[in-house]
Amino acid sequence: MSKRRKSNRAGGTEPKRQKLRDVFVPRPFEGLADEVEWIALREFVPAASAPLTLRPELAEQYGERPVTLATVLPMAAPALARADGAVLVGLQRHVQSGDVSRDIAEALLCALRTEPGQPVEVPALPGEGPRLPDVLVDGPLDVTMHDGFEFWLADDAPRDGSVQASLERANASIYPTVRLESARAAYWVRVPEKAHVRWVMPEPEDVTLDALARLAVAGDLPLAEGTKFAGMFRAHGRLVPVWDLPADPPAEHWSAPVADFAKRYAEAAADPTPLDAAGRRARQGLLGRQVALR
Known part of the structure; x- marks a missing residue:
């Protein structure tokens, strides 16, 4: 037996409501130049x-x-x-x-x-x-x-x-934030008692992870002396590494270290050889170092 649609007070039938289906897009900005x-x-x-x-x-x-x-x-x-x-x-x-x-x-x-x-x-x-x-x-x-x-x-x-x-x-509510000109999508921010560099990497996640693992094995993961690789987070299909920095030096102080790291990272990302045992261990360690924004 077929179901009847409800009648409204005017004697007609209620219009059928269109159901909107929400579809998750993991990389919503994919294809955009920036x-x-x-x-x-x-x-x-x-x-x-x-x-x-x-x-x-x-x-x-x-x-x-x-x-x-x-x-x-x-x-x-x-x-x-x-x-x-x-x-x-x-x-x-x-x-x-x-x-x-x-x-x-x-x-x-x-x-x-x-x-x-x-x-x-x-x-x-x-x-x-x-x-x-x-x-x-x-x-x-x-x-x-x-x-x-x-x-x-x-x-x-x-x-x-x-x-x-x-x-x-x-x-x-604003923390002092500076866009670093030495790399795309790299930003310095000063928070209470320290500072950070947050940097959106353009490569696919696997490429970024492998490159960071190679740098970790080589001891080249810090931006410079006195800095620490804090971890990373995922955002819209890309990885965002985060470094802890001393609070005192201004943002301009970090332009050169970021440029130097960009060169090291580019070389590591272009390396086609599979990770060795040390690299695989470093990669697993990086996966466990997720950071939260505050």
């Missing part, structure tokens, strides 16, 4: 921005509205449509689906459809649709680091007491 920078901005950079370029068909449809990628927006909102017409899209947000690329693309489209100055409504689970390569002109990110979150506001935006208080609270 995949590792997208990962860094998404995972651990506190206050940074980068201009984005809409694909020509979208620019024609919505006009030449400036679009900016932001690490985080007020209240971890997915997007803002400022009164001056600018659109800001946030990477670090409270609600997301299994496909970060789809989430960001949907947030951008919702902001473009929103009247400037009005709140942007973004679905928690957007379903199928365009992803970042479908809405943006791809290219390297021109990242600007910020000491605070004032970039959220237009230059002439009013700042009443509540706005200023919100900015001060957000700014107080």
Whole structure:
């Protein structure tokens, strides 16, 4: 016997609700020219921005509205449509689906459809649709680091007491962070009593692990004297090694050690020979050294 759909009060039938299936995408930024920078901005950079370029068909449809990628927006909102017409899209947000690329693309489209100055409504689970390569002109990110979150506001935006208080609270949460120019997606950060370098590696996980294991066997895993390889974490299909550093030297002090390590790492990553017994032991040890961000 077939099941009947419920009738509504008007005598008709309720429309069938479409079920949205969430699919996990382990590498949401795969294929983008600056995949590792997208990962860094998404995972651990506190206050940074980068201009984005809409694909020509979208620019024609919505006009030449400036679009900016932001690490985080007020209240971890997915997007803002400022009164001056600018659109800001946030990477670090409270609600997301299994496909970060789809989430960001949907947030951008919702902001473009929103009247400037009005709140942007973004679905928690957007379903199928365009992803970042479908809405943006791809290219390297021109990242600007910020000491605070004032970039959220237009230059002439009013700042009443509540706005200023919100900015001060957000700014107080920032650890000093510097983007190191000697390597892609390498960032220095000072936390209480010490500092770190966090570095998103572009190679597949197995290649990165083998390279780090070779360096560990050779005693070349520290960045420099007085530093320690703390471990690593996984982020969007890539490994992010972390080093503990003394707190006192400024970020600029570590540019040369990072450049030197990049050369050692590149040579180790290009080595095609299988790991020997010592290398395999080192690799197993590295797998157990997972670190958590704080």
